[in-house]
Amino acid sequence: MNGTTRDYTDRQVDLEFLQTVVEPVGVTELSFTAAKGTSRRVTGMQKAIQRYVALLLTPSSSVPFPAEADNILLDALRAGTVSNTGYLRHLFNTANAVALDIIRRDDYNTQRFGDQKGDERIAAVELAGVTVDYETSTLGLSLVFRTEAGSDYAYVLPVSTSHGREQTA
Amino acid sequence: MTTIAELTRDAYDTAVKAAVDTVRAGHPDLDLRSGTAIRALVVEPGALLDASQRDVVSRLRTAMSLRAMSREATVPREDAEAVLSNFGIELGGGTKATGLVRVNLTGTAPVTVRAGVTFVTEDGVKFVVTRTTSASVDPVADEEAIRPATGGRYYFTVPVEAEEVGASGNIQQGRSLECSIIIGNYYSAEAFSDLTGGEDGESVASAVARIPAALAYRGMTNALSTRAQLAASLPDPSVLRAVSCVGHRDRAQLRDKHNPLGIAVGGRVDVYARLFDIPGVESFVADGILLGHDESTATYRIALPSYPGFYAVRYVGPAEDPGRFGSFQYELERSMAPGASAAHDFADSPEVAWSAYQNGSVLVYADLVYEGEDADRHVAVSRSFKVDLYWTDGIKALQELVDSPEVRNVAADCVVRSPAVCLVSMTTPLRLRAGSSATAAELEQAVMDYVNGRSFTGRLTRSELANVLIQHGAESVDLGDAGMRLAGRVCGADGKWYYLEGDALDVSAVGPERAMISPGTVVFAAEQGSIQVSIGAGSVAT
Numbered sequence: 001m002n003g004t005t006r007d008y009t010d011r012q013v014d015l016e017f018l019q020t021v022v023e024p025v026g027v028t029e030l031s032f033t034a035a036k037g038t039s040r041r042v043t044g045m046q047k048a049i050q051r052y053v054a055l056l057l058t059p060s061s062s063v064p065f066p067a068e069a070d071n072i073l074l075d076a077l078r079a080g081t082v083s084n085t086g087y088l089r090h091l092f093n094t095a096n097a098v099a100l101d102i103i104r105r106d107d108y109n110t111q112r113f114g115d116q117k118g119d120e121r122i123a124a125v126e127l128a129g130v131t132v133d134y135e136t137s138t139l140g141l142s143l144v145f146r147t148e149a150g151s152d153y154a155y156v157l158p159v160s161t162s163h164g165r166e167q168t169a
Numbered sequence: 170m171t172t173i174a175e176l177t178r179d180a181y182d183t184a185v186k187a188a189v190d191t192v193r194a195g196h197p198d199l200d201l202r203s204g205t206a207i208r209a210l211v212v213e214p215g216a217l218l219d220a221s222q223r224d225v226v227s228r229l230r231t232a233m234s235l236r237a238m239s240r241e242a243t244v245p246r247e248d249a250e251a252v253l254s255n256f257g258i259e260l261g262g263g264t265k266a267t268g269l270v271r272v273n274l275t276g277t278a279p280v281t282v283r284a285g286v287t288f289v290t291e292d293g294v295k296f297v298v299t300r301t302t303s304a305s306v307d308p309v310a311d312e313e314a315i316r317p318a319t320g321g322r323y324y325f326t327v328p329v330e331a332e333e334v335g336a337s338g339n340i341q342q343g344r345s346l347e348c349s350i351i352i353g354n355y356y357s358a359e360a361f362s363d364l365t366g367g368e369d370g371e372s373v374a375s376a377v378a379r380i381p382a383a384l385a386y387r388g389m390t391n392a393l394s395t396r397a398q399l400a401a402s403l404p405d406p407s408v409l410r411a412v413s414c415v416g417h418r419d420r421a422q423l424r425d426k427h428n429p430l431g432i433a434v435g436g437r438v439d440v441y442a443r444l445f446d447i448p449g450v451e452s453f454v455a456d457g458i459l460l461g462h463d464e465s466t467a468t469y470r471i472a473l474p475s476y477p478g479f480y481a482v483r484y485v486g487p488a489e490d491p492g493r494f495g496s497f498q499y500e501l502e503r504s505m506a507p508g509a510s511a512a513h514d515f516a517d518s519p520e521v522a523w524s525a526y527q528n529g530s531v532l533v534y535a536d537l538v539y540e541g542e543d544a545d546r547h548v549a550v551s552r553s554f555k556v557d558l559y560w561t562d563g564i565k566a567l568q569e570l571v572d573s574p575e576v577r578n579v580a581a582d583c584v585v586r587s588p589a590v591c592l593v594s595m596t597t598p599l600r601l602r603a604g605s606s607a608t609a610a611e612l613e614q615a616v617m618d619y620v621n622g623r624s625f626t627g628r629l630t631r632s633e634l635a636n637v638l639i640q641h642g643a644e645s646v647d648l649g650d651a652g653m654r655l656a657g658r659v660c661g662a663d664g665k666w667y668y669l670e671g672d673a674l675d676v677s678a679v680g681p682e683r684a685m686i687s688p689g690t691v692v693f694a695a696e697q698g699s700i701q702v703s704i705g706a707g708s709v710a711t
Contacts, residue, residue, distance in 0.1 A: 012198055012200035013199065014205040015207055015210070017206045047200060054205075054206070055203065055204040064173045064176075065178055065181045065182075099204075102203045102204065105203070106203050112186070112193075113193070113200070113202050
């Protein structure tokens with residue numbers, strides 16, 4: 001793992017589907033661009049964040065038997081019904097709670113999924129700020145992730161509000 | 170193939186869990202939690218396929234399993250038919266209701282309704298016109314007449330049948346119908362008379378219930394399959410009241426002891442089929458040939474006509490005046506039909522008793538009847554007698570069945586016989602319960618029904634009959650010396666009558682082996698008049 005200062009050997013791995021998230025210094029911007037070239041394995045915080053993003057932003061109608069709650073955040077953004085940041089924060093908090101519930105349910109089911117270090121377990125996510133790029137119809141969600149190990153990570157999560165373009169930033 | 174829309178969430182979740190466990194068993198280093206890419210790309214699509222296959226397997230299991238079909242409340246008819254066909258069973262078809270529809274018109278212009286046009290009730294039951302029908306005021310050839318009706322209307326009728334099989338097509342006269350096409354001057358339509366004849370097809374559950382019997386039909390390998398085989402061959406299976414199979418080590422099985430040591434070696438089965446409630450009686454007139462006489466009695470021999478499987482002689486009297494006397498004294502002589510020994514290993518005449526291979530004659534000891542005049546006067550050398558024979562038809566047909574190559578048991582020689590009948594008589598005094606309105610005739614009938622409804626039980630007791638009477642209104646039945654009397658008589662294969670009396674009629678040890686009387690060969694029966702109840706004369710409560 002480039003730039004990481006942690007030892008991630010013997011951790012469970014996932015496939016990379018977001019651009020590489022390096023250990024952040026300050027604020028890092030995530031991209032939904034699919035990983036190109038040779039597929040890579042990811043683990044650690046990078047794995048945890050892309051898992052969270054997948055649960056938060058996967059359109060509810062795109063997969064059979066989606067997670068327990070509909071993705072009201074993405075649906076509202078696409079429908080253009082989010083008129084102010086207060087409502088956006090409300091929608092985010094709701095979608096965030098659903099995503100974290102799903103994550104915790106599996107994280108604590110160690111019998112089925114195995115053990116996981118505390119620095120891979122997201123304890124909380126806060127919406128620190130919102131920016132809007134009108135050129136690309138993209139919303140920038142500034143998120144702060146806190147792990148159960150106690151570390152905080154800040155990212156800007158770009159969310160396209162256009163149908164059909166949700167995979168590009 | 171099951172589609173995603175047909176899958177349930179539970180089925181999908183179960184498949185996901187199975188997929189996670191399977192993949193992790195081989196690759197514990199892969200993170201398969203919700204939201205991971207591997208789960209989205211590998212586990213969840215795989216689980217969808219797995220859930221789909223599980224659903225298909227489940228459907229197949231239901232569609233191909235008799236046990237599952239029996240459990241399911243509703244089984245698709247085509248699935249049931251496919252499985253049932255493996256056992257040679259078809260679902261009963263049912264019929265369509267038919268009748269006439271009255272088409273009401275506002276005018277008298279000629280009208281034609283083509284075959285195939287439908288009429289439908291308000292709740293959707295469809296009827297199809299079965300014959301193209303033209304109607305006019307002055308009908309010619311096959312045309313229907315347009316007739317005047319009330320209110321300035323006119324009508325004619327068309328023949329229809331229900332589109333679907335079933336009783337739902339049976340609708341009452343006057344039931345309103347809608348026509349599927351536009352008919353000139355059409356006003357309304359209704360059932361001209363009751364549409365009838367619609368019958369539902371056999372339910373799947375009913376057909377599934379027949380499967381065990383159908384399986385049993387495959388061979389006469391045990392008592393159950395033998396009974397099923399015999400019942401299936403009868404136009405009305407319910408006439409087969411009871412079946413008993415007498416085989417190895419039964420004292421009434423004589424045919425498997427045909428060896429120098431006289432020990433039972435098996436391989437012979439006698440099937441006793443009760444085809445009656447009350448024993449049937451056949452009456453006929455036959456000529457007896459004089460064998461000899463003394464001063465008061467003439468002995469005649471009557472060759473009995475062919476009544477395959479007859480049980481015993483009930484009565485022999487003079488043909489010219491059968492009501493004048495009670496029965497003459499007589500003796501039944503059984504004999505083997507030609508070829509019987511070769512067909513089923515009969516050694517002598519008792520062994521053919523009650524079978525289709527039994528012939529018989531009767532020795533009658535009658536009063537002297539003379540013929541001729543004066544010096545030529547002599548005892549009549551031939552005399553007509555009325556003979557009553559206990560006989561119920563059916564034994565010969567059943568014997569032909571068991572002899573047929575389709576069902577013949579290759580391991581055992583099988584002979585069908587009518588059962589020996591222990592004719593029961595009972596008299597009893599009794600008291601009725603307060604408020605009971607039972608009559609003596611009703612109580613007697615209840616006892617008759619009970620006795621005649623029993624199978625090969627070997628034993629009939631007074632206590633059983635007392636219980637029957639109490640259930641039908643008796644308060645108490647006297648079982649003391651002056652109370653209920655129970656008696657029975659049974660004719661053995663040797664032609665002799667054996668008498669039983671007492672608290673229980675037990676046929677387990679009656680007569681010698683050659684009489685072939687055993688619990689497996691004897692049924693109890695009560696004829697009209699043999700059960701007599703006296704109400705109000707009871708004295709000792711039971």
